[in-house]
Amino acid sequence: MIARISGAAARGILVALLIATPALMLPDALNDSSQITMLVALIACFLTFIEYNSNFPSIIEFRDAAPFNRLRYVCLLVTIILLTLILKQKVSPSVLGGAMTSIGTILGNAMDFPFSPVRMIVLMLPESASDALVTSVRTSAGMAYLISLISMGAFLVLVRIMNWPVRQGAFNVWVNLPLFDPTAGGDVIYRLQRDARINIALGFLLPFLIPAVVKAAADLLDPITLQNPHTQIWTVAAWAFLPASIIMRGIAMGKIAEMIEEKRRRAYADEAEKDHGLQPA
Template sequence: MLRIVSSRAPAAVLRAGVIAVLVAWPHLTLGHGPSGTAQLVALFAVMAGLFTFSEYVAQAPSIVEFRDARPYNRIRFASLALAVLLTCVLLRPFPASGFLASWIQGLCRTWGEVLYFPWSPVRLLVDTLPAGTSAGLRRSVCAAAAVAYSLSLTMVLIFACVVRLRNWPGRTAFNVWINLPQFDPTAGGDVVGRLQRDAQVNLVLGLLLPILAPLVADLLSGPFDGLALREPSALVWMVMAWAFIPSSLAMRGLALNRLAWMIAVHRARMRRGEGLPQAA
């Protein structure tokens, strides 16, 4: 047991450090907000790092799903990190210096204008900005939302290709205890039916939340309140939450649907081997 934990420790430390840097990156690159923000960001970064370390160093995680089913979490992290980096470039409080930064800003703002059509998720999100928001900030938020939403959809598409073309999670045995710590196979009901039902719920939420969340937030006078507009790093994470929470749910739905199919195929194979009638 101790040997297993110690063998995971270096990788867990590396993951924890990367996560902590990602959490702090918007605040480090976009300037300082109100007093006390730096301490709050540092606290969140440390907490995120400690949580990641504890989840990956333990024999079995408590919350993180598909820990040992690569590249599920790697695809999610890479997409989120790229979206955060590009959004930080777009929301810089001073003009971009250098050809590369200016080119990225111009390209992303053009893409934001393409996705700013009636009833698009990007337009619904931008329309929740307060009426007095400057035109420059609206363009930046529109570009950031377009980039984050596009990357989140790309993340789901890449995982779907991995499932289809590489037969994710592979030929090795899938450990439900480690990869689905919140799922209890013995809770009652058919496992395949429960997995399929959960997959459908996650897919529907992943599709609808980018549209419904801005509408609900607009009714509640959010999410872009005064604090978000004064603190650029908070603005970054609000855009990330809007884009990547639904796409993560859709990605989870694809994964659960794949597992349900694998179990159904395994049952059918066992029935054929035992000469039993196939399930309808």
């Protein structure tokens, strides 16, 4: 009981710190929305605590299949911290910020080729955007996209080489996939494989679709300028993190489908062997 409460509280605090990181790191001159950020951080902390303190899952998937959510958290946290350092470099230069800006600039320029995700997010900016803003977005996008690629690669190694989630013990589908109903109809393996393919395809397309949708909606709504550092940090982080997270979810569901299929195959083999042993001589 105490361990569950303390673990839930720690997770809630970590989520709150993640959300508050830009407001805590950026100078006061850039920190006009700090109060709203702190309010959102407190709400996220409370919701995370309630989720992990409950015996029954509600929304968060793979709650007991570490380190899936930990890897996603670290990916988003590192992205937020590095993007904040890059934007902080403009008003409060530092050695670390300069290094991250240089690396991000190299990555952004290398990834900014026709029809690339980085080129798409740069084209999302309005035509009136300054060269400095375009460069800043390109630098942030290059850094964020690299982190997302590294996180996906790390999770793929975790699944294929380290045999996640089997090494954690028995996998409870109800606890780890609360939004998936095994009794909804149809073969569970087929549905998991279908959802895995959909998630992977959607995750691959989102870095291209998000800027296109935002650009198309600019005619009806106010275009996103990304002039505000907080807006730029969270927009670029979401653009890179959400597709990576969805792809990781697809890989995880595909792995679960393989586990169920293998278990079913062994059960059929054991049953066939038992029936063969009961045949009269």
